[in-house]
Amino acid sequence: MKEHAVVIAGGGPTGLMLAAELALAGVDVAVVERRASQELLGSRAKGLHSRTIEVLDQRGIADRFVSRGQTYPVVHFQVALDISDLPTRHNYVLGLSQNHIERILAEWVAELPVQFYREREVAGFTQDDAGVIVELADGACLTAEYLVGCDGARSVVRKAAGIAFPGWDPSTSWLIAEAEMSEEPEWGFRHDAAGTHAIGHAEGGPRRVGMVLTEAQVGRDGEPTFDDVRAALVAAYGTDFGIHSPTWVSRFTDMTRQAAAYRDRRVLLAGDAAHVHAPIGGQGLNLGVQDAVNLGWKLAQVVRQTSPAMLLDTYHAERHAVAARAMRGTMAATALRRPDERTKALGEYVAQFLGMDEPRKRMAAELSGLDIHYDLGEGHPLLGRRMPDVDVATADGPLRVFTVLHKARPVLLNLGEPRRFDLAGWSDRVQLIDAEYAGRWDLPALGAVSPPNGVLIRPDGYVAWVGDRTEAGLAEALTTWFGPPRAV
Numbered sequence: 001m002k003e004h005a006v007v008i009a010g011g012g013p014t015g016l017m018l019a020a021e022l023a024l025a026g027v028d029v030a031v032v033e034r035r036a037s038q039e040l041l042g043s044r045a046k047g048l049h050s051r052t053i054e055v056l057d058q059r060g061i062a063d064r065f066v067s068r069g070q071t072y073p074v075v076h077f078q079v080a081l082d083i084s085d086l087p088t089r090h091n092y093v094l095g096l097s098q099n100h101i102e103r104i105l106a107e108w109v110a111e112l113p114v115q116f117y118r119e120r121e122v123a124g125f126t127q128d129d130a131g132v133i134v135e136l137a138d139g140a141c142l143t144a145e146y147l148v149g150c151d152g153a154r155s156v157v158r159k160a161a162g163i164a165f166p167g168w169d170p171s172t173s174w175l176i177a178e179a180e181m182s183e184e185p186e187w188g189f190r191h192d193a194a195g196t197h198a199i200g201h202a203e204g205g206p207r208r209v210g211m212v213l214t215e216a217q218v219g220r221d222g223e224p225t226f227d228d229v230r231a232a233l234v235a236a237y238g239t240d241f242g243i244h245s246p247t248w249v250s251r252f253t254d255m256t257r258q259a260a261a262y263r264d265r266r267v268l269l270a271g272d273a274a275h276v277h278a279p280i281g282g283q284g285l286n287l288g289v290q291d292a293v294n295l296g297w298k299l300a301q302v303v304r305q306t307s308p309a310m311l312l313d314t315y316h317a318e319r320h321a322v323a324a325r326a327m328r329g330t331m332a333a334t335a336l337r338r339p340d341e342r343t344k345a346l347g348e349y350v351a352q353f354l355g356m357d358e359p360r361k362r363m364a365a366e367l368s369g370l371d372i373h374y375d376l377g378e379g380h381p382l383l384g385r386r387m388p389d390v391d392v393a394t395a396d397g398p399l400r401v402f403t404v405l406h407k408a409r410p411v412l413l414n415l416g417e418p419r420r421f422d423l424a425g426w427s428d429r430v431q432l433i434d435a436e437y438a439g440r441w442d443l444p445a446l447g448a449v450s451p452p453n454g455v456l457i458r459p460d461g462y463v464a465w466v467g468d469r470t471e472a473g474l475a476e477a478l479t480t481w482f483g484p485p486r487a488v
């Protein structure tokens, strides 16, 4: 039985990001992935939102994605919302298909010490106080201190853990397909009594066509067929445009469910294994990558025994709330697409409100993930929010704050009197940087806030402590987030 500190079931976007985070923290991590390669048949996610790009920037790899995608200065919720004035370096949506996102992530992971078990499948597990035995479908076993289920919506790990997946059954069902057409189709969107349909160009050649068609019926069993696509085209357009040579047919719905618990002792869930919802608004992959970045450093500290296992409960507390809010957004967006006249009237009101500057800014910050606020108690508005990527001045020259997070280590940024902090018992874990910054502190959705005099930044880029003139609460925050002090 091969032993690892952490085994991750599933090497999709969430599993890849988590593997990288753990490897950066020096943890022995293995990924068990059913697929032979990262190649995905068909298309899923179409892009990355601002906060996800920031998170990648915190690790020094945002350019790898940005250089291969297309930037758009808008997010969509009923209408297009301008996000070009959001206070971030990445004030845009990055158009890049999931195939490319996964490939670039996998290239990065390949540079790190991560063991892959490809074309292998997790079939179940048993856990006790000492660890987890991960059972593979071919009869082999792996042992681990922790198992993380990043194995998608039908998660075997979630089911084997007996974690409930409450939520809402689908109200709408869509067919998605890629094929060729011998006739010129009606490009773009079409709205009818069944809902919205769309036909567009697909990657892979000038004749390739991609389509999303609202189905007349919800809850049909079995895998969809090419004949189902033909019939749906005829129902929506009166013709199938001579469709032929399909490469991919699939179905998705607005089923909305969330794991009741993201942790059961030594087993955790992240990404689609923990939450599923309609793809409207493009949140799923973004949530999964950010789950991984929230969990990675915490799990690494627990495995390395610098923090107690209860630190992992903050993963559930923080990320369950974020996904619950995103699900609320996708349910609202789906409801607003209903084709009846009353819903259309409601949609017009929503569009009217979002045409006003303040609601637009708030909604834009929510959809782009920039307004995430983990509940770390009362205090300065930065507490529990993302650290802005400001340019500070240090004795060694100018410094962009995100660059100090590249190795996924926490940072105490002293913006007051130099050398006023002594990290003492935490100096093995936390970097201390004396710096100056005279610019504005502008937070998405909130606007300008008072300048802090020191900030303790977690490896995921969220602020764990904000200082004014004193060090009040600093030792407590260091202990809570990075474990008790050690004799140095």
Ligand SMILES: Cc1cc2nc3c(=O)[nH]c(=O)nc-3n(C[C@H](O)[C@H](O)[C@H](O)COP(=O)(O)OP(=O)(O)OC[C@H]3O[C@@H](n4cnc5c(N)ncnc54)[C@H](O)[C@@H]3O)c2cc1C
Pocket (backbone or CB within 6 Å): 009, 010, 011, 012, 013, 014, 015, 032, 033, 034, 035, 043, 044, 045, 046, 047, 098, 120, 121, 122, 123, 150, 151, 152, 153, 155, 156, 176, 252, 270, 271, 272, 273, 279, 281, 282, 283, 284, 285, 286, 287, 288
């Ligand atoms: C039509 C559509 C459009 C979408 N558009 C967007 C979008 O624009 N933006 C966005 O952010 N999201 C979008 N999503 C959602 C996005 O695709 C998912 O949220 C994302 O893929 C979740 O990543 P994951 O790693 O958590 O899960 P998955 O991508 O499902 O990866 C799970 C991995 O685990 C592997 N696996 C499964 N079971 C096992 C097992 N037992 N053993 C070993 N390996 C296993 C699978 O092979 C897979 O590689 C869309 C989804 C759909 C269907």
